[in-house]
Amino acid sequence: MALTTTDIKRIAHLARLEINEQEASATLTKLSGILGLIEQMQAVDTAGITPMSHSQDVVQRLREDVVTESNQREEFQKIAPVLGNGSAERAVDSGLYLVPKVIE
Amino acid sequence: MINSSLKQLSQMLAKKEVSSVEMTQAFLNRIRQFNPTINAYITLDESRTLTQAKAADIRIEAGNAGPLTGIPIAQKDIFCAKSWRTTCGSKMLESFIAPYDAHVISQFDAAGAVNLGKTNMDEFAMGSSNETSYYGGVKNPWDFDRVPGGSSGGSAAAVAARLCAAATGTDTGGSIRQPASLCGFTGLKPTYGLVSRYGMIAFASSLDQAGPMAKSAEDCAMMLNVMAGFDERDSTSLNRPKEDYTRGLANMSDTQPLKGLRIGLPKEYFSEGLEANVGAVVQAAILEYKKLGAETVEISLPNTKLSIPVYYVLAPAEASSNLSRYDGVRYGHRAAEYTDLMDMYCKSRAEGFGAEVKRRILIGTYVLSAGYYDAYYLKAQQIRHLIADDFKQAFKKCDIIMGPTAPSTAFKAGEKADDPVAMYLQDVYTIATNLAGLPGMSIPAGFSNGLPVGLQLMGNYFDEARMLDVAHAYQQVTDWHTQMPDLKAPEGLE
Numbered sequence: 001m002a003l004t005t006t007d008i009k010r011i012a013h014l015a016r017l018e019i020n021e022q023e024a025s026a027t028l029t030k031l032s033g034i035l036g037l038i039e040q041m042q043a044v045d046t047a048g049i050t051p052m053s054h055s056q057d058v059v060q061r062l063r064e065d066v067v068t069e070s071n072q073r074e075e076f077q078k079i080a081p082v083l084g085n086g087s088a089e090r091a092v093d094s095g096l097y098l099v100p101k102v103i104e
Numbered sequence: 105m106i107n108s109s110l111k112q113l114s115q116m117l118a119k120k121e122v123s124s125v126e127m128t129q130a131f132l133n134r135i136r137q138f139n140p141t142i143n144a145y146i147t148l149d150e151s152r153t154l155t156q157a158k159a160a161d162i163r164i165e166a167g168n169a170g171p172l173t174g175i176p177i178a179q180k181d182i183f184c185a186k187s188w189r190t191t192c193g194s195k196m197l198e199s200f201i202a203p204y205d206a207h208v209i210s211q212f213d214a215a216g217a218v219n220l221g222k223t224n225m226d227e228f229a230m231g232s233s234n235e236t237s238y239y240g241g242v243k244n245p246w247d248f249d250r251v252p253g254g255s256s257g258g259s260a261a262a263v264a265a266r267l268c269a270a271a272t273g274t275d276t277g278g279s280i281r282q283p284a285s286l287c288g289f290t291g292l293k294p295t296y297g298l299v300s301r302y303g304m305i306a307f308a309s310s311l312d313q314a315g316p317m318a319k320s321a322e323d324c325a326m327m328l329n330v331m332a333g334f335d336e337r338d339s340t341s342l343n344r345p346k347e348d349y350t351r352g353l354a355n356m357s358d359t360q361p362l363k364g365l366r367i368g369l370p371k372e373y374f375s376e377g378l379e380a381n382v383g384a385v386v387q388a389a390i391l392e393y394k395k396l397g398a399e400t401v402e403i404s405l406p407n408t409k410l411s412i413p414v415y416y417v418l419a420p421a422e423a424s425s426n427l428s429r430y431d432g433v434r435y436g437h438r439a440a441e442y443t444d445l446m447d448m449y450c451k452s453r454a455e456g457f458g459a460e461v462k463r464r465i466l467i468g469t470y471v472l473s474a475g476y477y478d479a480y481y482l483k484a485q486q487i488r489h490l491i492a493d494d495f496k497q498a499f500k501k502c503d504i505i506m507g508p509t510a511p512s513t514a515f516k517a518g519e520k521a522d523d524p525v526a527m528y529l530q531d532v533y534t535i536a537t538n539l540a541g542l543p544g545m546s547i548p549a550g551f552s553n554g555l556p557v558g559l560q561l562m563g564n565y566f567d568e569a570r571m572l573d574v575a576h577a578y579q580q581v582t583d584w585h586t587q588m589p590d591l592k593a594p595e596g597l598e
Contacts, residue, residue, distance in 0.1 A: 008466070015424060015469040016431070016446075017462055018454035030463055031470075033525045038471075040413045041483050044490070051485030052492060054310055054340070055296045055541020056565075061339060075203045081438035084448075097433055100445045 003032055105130055106266040107588055110175060110323040113269055117164055117174045124164065124174030127269075128157040128218050131176045135220070135267050137593045142243045144261040146181050147189045148221040156218045163216050171326055173216030178268035180259050181222035182229055183314075184303040185209045188219070192305045193227040193237040193255075196430050196437045196456030206303025207335045208272060208314050215330045220268050224258025227458045228427065229279055229307045231255050232530040235521045236460040243517075244287060245589040246555055250514040253283030253530075259317050260287040264556075266588055270318035270327055274304060275544075276311045277415055278510075278534025284317060284546035285509035285558025290575065290585060291317045292324045295565050296541035297342035299328075300335030308422035309340075311415075311538040320585045321547065321575035325349040328568060344566070352573040360397030361577045367393060368403035368502030373533055379512045381552035386508045389549035389559045389578070393506070396577050401502050405494040410487050411536040412528055417471050417484035418539070423461075424468025430456060463524065492540040499564045504574055508533055509546040509558035533560060543568050547575045548584035556584075 005024040008031065012019040019027070073095055083091040083098060091098040105127065108116070116122050132150055139145050153176070160174035184190050184202035186209075191197045205213065212219065226236040234242040234257025242257040244250040245265035252261040256273030260283030263271050273280040275293035284291030292315045299314040306312065316327030329350065334343040355361070367390065374383060390400060432438035432452030439451035457465070471480035498505060510530060520527045537544040542562060549559035559578075563571040579585050 011466050011470050011473065013450075014473060015465045016428075016449040016453055017457070017465065018447075018450035027463065027466065030524055031466060033523075034416060034463070034467060034528075035470075037525055037528065038413045038417055038467075038480065041410065041417070041487055042479075044407075044410065044483075044487055046483055046486035046490075049486040049489050051482055052489035053485055055492065055539075056340070056342060058297075058340075058342070061336070063336065072203065076434070079199075079201055079203065079435045081432055081434075081436060081452075082440075084438055084440045084442060091433075091438065099433055100442065100448055102445050 110326045113175050114171050124157040124160040128176045142261050143240050144258040145221040146224050146239045160216045170215050175269050176218045176220045178220045178223050178262045178271035180256055180272050182274050182305045183209050193225040195238040207300035211330050226255035227461050229255040230460050230464055232527050244514045249516055251517050253286035255279040256283050263289045263317050270323050273317045274314045276308050277538050278531040280315050281534050281546040282510045286514040288548045288556025290320050290324050290547050292545045295543045297340050299331045300338040300341045302335055302337040306426040308419040320579050321572045325572045349569050353576045356580050363397030365398040366502040367398050367400045368498050368505040369400055370403050370405040372405050372408040373507030377511050382508050382557050385550040385557040403498045407491045407494050414484045414487045415535045417480050420464040420468035421472050421481055424465045488539045491536050495540050505562040507560050509560040513552050513555035537562050545571050
């Protein structure tokens with residue numbers, strides 16, 4: 001099944017990656033090559049084979065429901081990105097992170 | 105000193121022949137001479153490094169030093185190290201100062217090792233040549249026109265050029281072993297779950313595993329003693345009794361120390377795609393193993409070829425999920441100009457990630473998208489099971505598997521940079537062990553046209569100690585692992 005640049009743009013949107021027309025067409029060539037490689041899998045009969053998601057046959061460990069993390073808000077907010085759109089300040093305010101308005 | 109083993113360095117420190125500060129300075133001097141050309145390190149912080157060395161000297165003086173106390177180690181820039189810039193080779197994390205230590209880092213700190221700096225790598229560990237790094241390519245110390253391999257290319261070049269005593273790496277599809285082969289040193293990817301992934305920036309979580317990169321098997325064993333161990337902060341860390349990986353290394357006095365060892369040679373690893381010169385070096389190494397008493401048995405890993413397509417479904421799928429955290433909100437790169445939240449996400453990610461990372465995110469997003477999950481992701485997981493079963497069958501006939509690590513010696517920079525599929529084929533012999541979760545190792549086995557060739561050892565689950573013994577036995581009768589490139593210091597920096 002051949003991909004088109006429209007598919008590339010749709011996938012890029014799902015992945016939240018901005019992509020222009022020129023990049024989409026360059027990406028199409030490369031991705032088609034990689035998907036061609038992946039297609040080799042289709043020749044294998046896998047009926048009845050259990051999918052393997054992990055190499056060790058272990059179950060998820062559980063732990064006591066207790067607080068293990070301390071509050072490191074200040075430490076973490078020191079590395080917040082720069083706000084942008086003309087501001088060189090960090091994108092934090094009163095212990096919160098600043099993003100564009102999402103609720104009208 | 106720069107070519108000494110970790111054990112020798114440790115003894116020099118214990119006998120006070122040299123202090124950790126002096127030893128660290130010796131490596132820092134070499135880094136000052138050669139790193140501007142080789143580009144093995146992304147971040148250096150001499151004062152922080154020397155503070156650790158001073159602390160190590162105090163500890164040695166106080167008589168409570170461990171085997172690695174005071175020894176300068178290079179850390180792959182995928183490990184978060186508190187207060188160190190940690191970039192993972194990406195523009196996305198160009199100004200990311202890690203607020204905490206990875207488990208591996210805190211283990212080395214507890215051991216008293218000195219952190220020499222953070223080494224270059226393919227962006228988010230996605231690459232086999234170090235050419236996808238935002239911080240520039242790394243030169244192979246044996247030939248500056250060639251790549252060191254990847255993704256742990258900076259650690260590889262640092263070990264090969266003796267810009268550190270040893271280094272850490274991570275291996276998702278071959279990223280410790282392939283560079284070990286291309287740069288001529290010893291690298292070990294342990295069993296999945298042996299070394300904690302806590303604080304190790306995630307690429308493909310079901311495959312990622314950290315391991316040592318060093319001159320010899322003995323050095324790797326000493327490193328693994330520090331790195332391995334249960335950590336409850338990694339949900340896939342395995343709770344097993346602590347082992348001493350150096351325990352078997354001393355028992356090599358016999359002339360046939362490997363008598364009775366059955367070495368499996370997978371026929372698929374010696375067929376088309378393997379460069380003849382590499383094959384010849386590997387065969388010679390296997391002959392050497394026969395002299396040490398081992399016997400060989402032909403085995404088959406019939407699904408070897410499928411490991412690449414399977415990997416290029418599973419690894420990008422996991423990567424596309426893992427890398428969704430880079431959204432420009434709390435840390436990492438945020439675009440300078442944007443309109444709304446969606447625009448901020450899309451621009452920040454488009455600017456912060458390089459071309460190969462974007463390609464893998466797109467593949468991962470595609471194979472996980474509605475309607476394609478069964479055909480790609482589920483199918484790949486099923487074949488992953490077949491690949492793991494191949495090894496299970498093989499280990500009924502043999503104790504250890506050997507073959508080439510990489511199909512060729514180091515290739516020229518730029519040669520495969522524009523052809524992802526050709527680049528992906530570099531990992532044809534290494535990926536299967538990641539998919540199965542098995543330990544794999546590469547040791548220097550000789551040279552072809554002046555370039556190093558690696559021999560790969562693959563063991564059964566948790567068989568690291570035996571693999572290290574088997575590698576060590578070979579290194580007792582050969583000297584490939586002690587050879588280092590003849591580097592000339594640039595003028596004014598001698």
